[in-house]
Amino acid sequence: MPPIPNAETHVGSPRSRVDGRAKVTGGARYSAEFTAPDLAHGYVVNSTVAKGRITGIDTAAALAAPGVLAVFTHENRPRTAWFSYKYQDEVAPPGTPFRPLYDDKVVYSGQPVALVVAESFDAARHGASLVRVSYQAEAHETDLTSRMGEAYEPPKKRSGISPPPKPRGDAPGAYADSPVKVSGGYWAAYEHHNPMEPHATTVVWEGGGKLLVHDKNQGVLNAQSYVSSVFGLGKDDVRVVTPFVGGGFGSGLRPQYQLFLAVMAALELRRSVRVVLTRDQMFTHVYRPNTFQTVKLGANPDGTLRSIQHHSVTGTSQFEDYQEVVVNWTGTLYHCDNVELTQKLAKLDTYTPGDMRAPGAPTGLFAAESAMDELAYATGVDPIELRLKNYTEHDENEGKQFSSKELRACYEVGAERFGWSERNPEPRSMREGRELIGWGMASGAWEAQMMKTSARAVLTADGKLEVACATADIGTGTYTILTQIGADAFGLRMEDVTTRLGDTTLPYSPVEGGSWTAASAGTAVQLACEAVREKLFKHAQKASGSPLAGAKLDAVSFAGGRIEVTADPDRFVTIADAMRAGGVDRLEAEETANPSKIDQLRYTGYTHSAIFVEVRVDEELGVVRVTRVVDAVAAGKILNPKTARSQVVGGIVWGIGMALEEETLPDHNLGRFMNHNLAEYHVPVAADVQGIEVIFVDEHDTKVSPIGVKGLGEIGIVGTAAAIANAIYHATGKRIRDMPITIDKVLG
Amino acid sequence: MPDNPARAATGGPAPARLGPATSPQTVAIELTINGRPRRLAVAPWTTLLDLLREELDLTGTKKGCDHGQCGSCTVLLDGQRINACLVLAVMKDGSAVTTVEGLSGPDGALHPMQEAFIEHDAFQCGYCTPGQICSAVALVEEGRARAPDEIRELMSGNICRCGAYPNIVAAIQQVLASNGGAGR
Numbered sequence A: 001m002p003p004i005p006n007a008e009t010h011v012g013s014p015r016s017r018v019d020g021r022a023k024v025t026g027g028a029r030y031s032a033e034f035t036a037p038d039l040a041h042g043y044v045v046n047s048t049v050a051k052g053r054i055t056g057i058d059t060a061a062a063l064a065a066p067g068v069l070a071v072f073t074h075e076n077r078p079r080t081a082w083f084s085y086k087y088q089d090e091v092a093p094p095g096t097p098f099r100p101l102y103d104d105k106v107v108y109s110g111q112p113v114a115l116v117v118a119e120s121f122d123a124a125r126h127g128a129s130l131v132r133v134s135y136q137a138e139a140h141e142t143d144l145t146s147r148m149g150e151a152y153e154p155p156k157k158r159s160g161i162s163p164p165p166k167p168r169g170d171a172p173g174a175y176a177d178s179p180v181k182v183s184g185g186y187w188a189a190y191e192h193h194n195p196m197e198p199h200a201t202t203v204v205w206e207g208g209g210k211l212l213v214h215d216k217n218q219g220v221l222n223a224q225s226y227v228s229s230v231f232g233l234g235k236d237d238v239r240v241v242t243p244f245v246g247g248g249f250g251s252g253l254r255p256q257y258q259l260f261l262a263v264m265a266a267l268e269l270r271r272s273v274r275v276v277l278t279r280d281q282m283f284t285h286v287y288r289p290n291t292f293q294t295v296k297l298g299a300n301p302d303g304t305l306r307s308i309q310h311h312s313v314t315g316t317s318q319f320e321d322y323q324e325v326v327v328n329w330t331g332t333l334y335h336c337d338n339v340e341l342t343q344k345l346a347k348l349d350t351y352t353p354g355d356m357r358a359p360g361a362p363t364g365l366f367a368a369e370s371a372m373d374e375l376a377y378a379t380g381v382d383p384i385e386l387r388l389k390n391y392t393e394h395d396e397n398e399g400k401q402f403s404s405k406e407l408r409a410c411y412e413v414g415a416e417r418f419g420w421s422e423r424n425p426e427p428r429s430m431r432e433g434r435e436l437i438g439w440g441m442a443s444g445a446w447e448a449q450m451m452k453t454s455a456r457a458v459l460t461a462d463g464k465l466e467v468a469c470a471t472a473d474i475g476t477g478t479y480t481i482l483t484q485i486g487a488d489a490f491g492l493r494m495e496d497v498t499t500r501l502g503d504t505t506l507p508y509s510p511v512e513g514g515s516w517t518a519a520s521a522g523t524a525v526q527l528a529c530e531a532v533r534e535k536l537f538k539h540a541q542k543a544s545g546s547p548l549a550g551a552k553l554d555a556v557s558f559a560g561g562r563i564e565v566t567a568d569p570d571r572f573v574t575i576a577d578a579m580r581a582g583g584v585d586r587l588e589a590e591e592t593a594n595p596s597k598i599d600q601l602r603y604t605g606y607t608h609s610a611i612f613v614e615v616r617v618d619e620e621l622g623v624v625r626v627t628r629v630v631d632a633v634a635a636g637k638i639l640n641p642k643t644a645r646s647q648v649v650g651g652i653v654w655g656i657g658m659a660l661e662e663e664t665l666p667d668h669n670l671g672r673f674m675n676h677n678l679a680e681y682h683v684p685v686a687a688d689v690q691g692i693e694v695i696f697v698d699e700h701d702t703k704v705s706p707i708g709v710k711g712l713g714e715i716g717i718v719g720t721a722a723a724i725a726n727a728i729y730h731a732t733g734k735r736i737r738d739m740p741i742t743i744d745k746v747l748g
Numbered sequence B: 001m002p003d004n005p006a007r008a009a010t011g012g013p014a015p016a017r018l019g020p021a022t023s024p025q026t027v028a029i030e031l032t033i034n035g036r037p038r039r040l041a042v043a044p045w046t047t048l049l050d051l052l053r054e055e056l057d058l059t060g061t062k063k064g065c066d067h068g069q070c071g072s073c074t075v076l077l078d079g080q081r082i083n084a085c086l087v088l089a090v091m092k093d094g095s096a097v098t099t100v101e102g103l104s105g106p107d108g109a110l111h112p113m114q115e116a117f118i119e120h121d122a123f124q125c126g127y128c129t130p131g132q133i134c135s136a137v138a139l140v141e142e143g144r145a146r147a148p149d150e151i152r153e154l155m156s157g158n159i160c161r162c163g164a165y166p167n168i169v170a171a172i173q174q175v176l177a178s179n180g181g182a183g184r
């Protein structure tokens, strides 16, 4: 059903975050900050070998330490689900999920092997330092390069992840015949999400076997079903409430081990327990895998693509086949008749990697869009011209139309704003003092999805509205956009609307991820509000001598606490009078938004971007600074330009980190990450981020979601690393195919 | 469910409550926290950060690393910005601490920096925000930063993983401008 028109006062306009006050005053509580009487504290002990068996755990000293209540290990772990599938969650890839403290096997370095629970955080930490674990280590392999030969195509596909399409035409043959060829191998390092809030769970023991769980995650319902499945608890006995999430970026999609440990301890000790991971323990669970790719492009001298071959090998754990979309992007972005795309995995003795902001896309586009830049140089065609020459109005991977695609406008508007026409393509042609200046660009794409989601709207006679959905606001602005949608549905002020999220007692939502939340929860809220409006309108017409008698719903507007005839606003009924006429003091509706099956069969939805970057490279020191970024984004309807811009800026900052700084370095002898802290794992700081300009290109799309929204969480990062690499080439004449592009590589 | 298999299997002592939380020898100190003098008994190893968060329920000050590497725990100690995770509470007997909870007025009126952060959308998840705001308030007091480059440099001890930096800089610039660009 198409949305009933009502004036858009808030939707589409810049609005400050409704949770702003809570966040700037310290009032917003995150999962480690809920408290309970008699709260006990858990501290995790992690394995120091990558593979082998635990031969003994000496807990005597820990148990004798003041304040220590219990030490949990695989030897005394309370009974949990026997079958590994019981540990599966909503986003688990194929395989058998990791089960904390399950047995004596060590399957990765940093695996939790014990939990010390004590009366205070200090005491638990002290106790943990006293636990002695002995191992029989076995030979491990954590180096992707040495497993390349055993790479395999995952036999079982991960649900929700499109596998590479079947080959089209004859890519190797067409490549051999192409007059212009470029090819290269690309490397992307391990990265860790490092949200500022470390993973934490506070389990409040409510008595009678009931648990109130505050857990850092991106989906309270996913956490709840995991807990109930693993511990055999009824869903009514486990309520998960997470109103604020201090950054997720994918790290909170799957339940992390602190949730298991905190719940286990609370059930055993029959009291409230909190487990908070340290920053270095944040390097002992999910991460972005490292990936090796090869790209071969064959083209005519005018730049027309004749052949695309893009292959990847990604590391995964021994126990799960994690999959993300790495290679499909080239086939989606460009027209080409001969395309071969494959993705393989290689098993390593590590934890299972997972979704990290735009999983697969910035990695794949780094290779694909670097190769396109190389092709631009090989053919002498301008990079934008080259992309326009190979532009496609079809998703040739899927054989479907795009629901909308304003990428052409992104190239145009972005180039104009950046001043691209001034660019001399010659590498090393711009310099200021010691610094070489380079300009590069790249395209970006990310799937625009919508997921089944429900929401509730409750309007009360005093003209206040509450909207509610179980989804999360991980900093994305969900509270704010849902408030805007609710306010506009009834012509209210935003202050009159309360949005509730992150609670398993609220209507259904999948995990918050994939950039689908605004489209999905936004539509659900819109539908619930429409249902309440219909009820309210019926009551308003019931009032004796109602000025709305005989009016049709689509001929009235909701504004200023009343329902008025749009063409004759003097004919109105107030919300309070309408409720009185209906003999109610509140109206409530819950609705479910479903993506249109027909549109999904016919169309694919993508957000697009064209990103332009200026870098300055110190020739003697090899230091790269990103001094200017212009990102033109086509993402359908923009609900709130203020928070939307912030989301894209954040994504670009991530792209800067990926291109230049972020790398978790494994020591393959030990099979563990070495730089597990924020001093040695570098993320961008204020000094690394200069002028960033985001432009939203107009894009009208009614197929991608009923409210025309495509989502913005990922589009900022996708093309950024490639554009930076291309700018570095322009500055220095060096094509660096190994991320992050650190000083040693620039000087090397 | 058996009573406590954890204890049974490890043969450790019964998990009876052991008197005061960790029963260390505590040290009596006095701190003025957000304008209110408080007498406190703290363990010698308790950081100012853990004191605030764990014992005083002032959870506005965040823990992001506990190693002085992220700035989430920034508070004002006698007016200076410091990382509360790097300070042992006992060392600061007699000091005055201002946390994010103490920046707004008693009537709830926000500090100009808090207002500016909201106006410029200088945060997303909000976890680094109290530290950023305390750091920014001190930066303005220090009177060292004027140009955006200086702000960026002098705010680089506060990581924002959400990447709100351009907006943080804009918020600080606004407050600096309304202050005539100098410390107060």
Ligand code: FES
Residues within 6 Å of the ligand: B062, B063, B064, B065, B066, B067, B068, B069, B070, B071, B072, B073, B074, B083, B084, B085, B086
């Ligand atoms: S928690 Fe103190 S600097 Fe990170």
Ligand code: FES
Residues within 6 Å of the ligand: A196, A246, A247, A475, B122, B123, B124, B125, B126, B127, B128, B129, B159, B160, B161, B162, B163, B164
């Ligand atoms: S607002 Fe999320 S870390 Fe800064």
